[in-house]
Amino acid sequence: MERVLVIGLDPAKIEGYDPEPVQEAIARGRARFDDHGIEADYCLVALDDDPEATIVEALTRDDYACVVIGGGIRKHEPLLGFFEKVVNLVRRHAPGAAIAFNDNPDDCADAALRWLR
Numbered sequence: 544m545e546r547v548l549v550i551g552l553d554p555a556k557i558e559g560y561d562p563e564p565v566q567e568a569i570a571r572g573r574a575r576f577d578d579h580g581i582e583a584d585y586c587l588v589a590l591d592d593d594p595e596a597t598i599v600e601a602l603t604r605d606d607y608a609c610v611v612i613g614g615g616i617r618k619h620e621p622l623l624g625f626f627e628k629v630v631n632l633v634r635r636h637a638p639g640a641a642i643a644f645n646d647n648p649d650d651c652a653d654a655a656l657r658w659l660r
Contacts, residue, residue, distance in 0.1 A: 546582045546605055547655045548637070550598055550629060551613030551648070556589035568648035575652035581659070583651070595628060602636035609641040609655045617644060 549572075554562035569585070576583035586601035588594035602610070610633045616626050633642055641658035645651045 544580070544582055545608035545659050546584070547576065547609045547611060547651075547659075548584050548586060548601055548605075548607045548640075549611045549613065549645075549651050550586045550588070550601070550616065550633075552615040553587035553589050554615075556592070565648060572645075572648045572651040575649070576655075579652055579656065581652060581655065583655075590622075590625070594625070595632060598629060598632050599636055602632060607637050607640045609643055609658045610637055611643045611645050611651050611654045613645055613651075614647060 551569075554560065554565035554569075569587075573583065573585070584601065584605065584607075586598055588597050612626070612629055612633070616622055616629055630642065633640060643654040643658050645654040
């Protein structure tokens with residue numbers, strides 16, 4: 544079975560931010576993976592907790608067919624440098640994995656499916 548890793552920001556660790564709506568969307572997104580019979584792992588990082596090490600650990604934990612990089616990392620202009628690091632970490636530590644981008648936490652499975660089947 545193909546396995547997917549979703550990398551995103553941990554909404555519970557963003558200061559001054561109500562994480563509940565995003566956590567609910569992440570739960571719906573996880574359920575969509577289940578609906579498609581896809582094994583999915585999530586790596587949600589906090590920017591002040593050595594996120595690169597956390598991502599490398601997640602990338603090397605299993606053999607992933609696809610890595611989805613979340614919009615929270617990708618869309619926020621001040622995180623452009625971090626986004627580049629994430630892409631290059633995926634290339635280095637999961638070179639056989641397709642890289643996909645979601646629009647929101649609900650559609651992670653759709654992003655992965657563009658590359659899995």
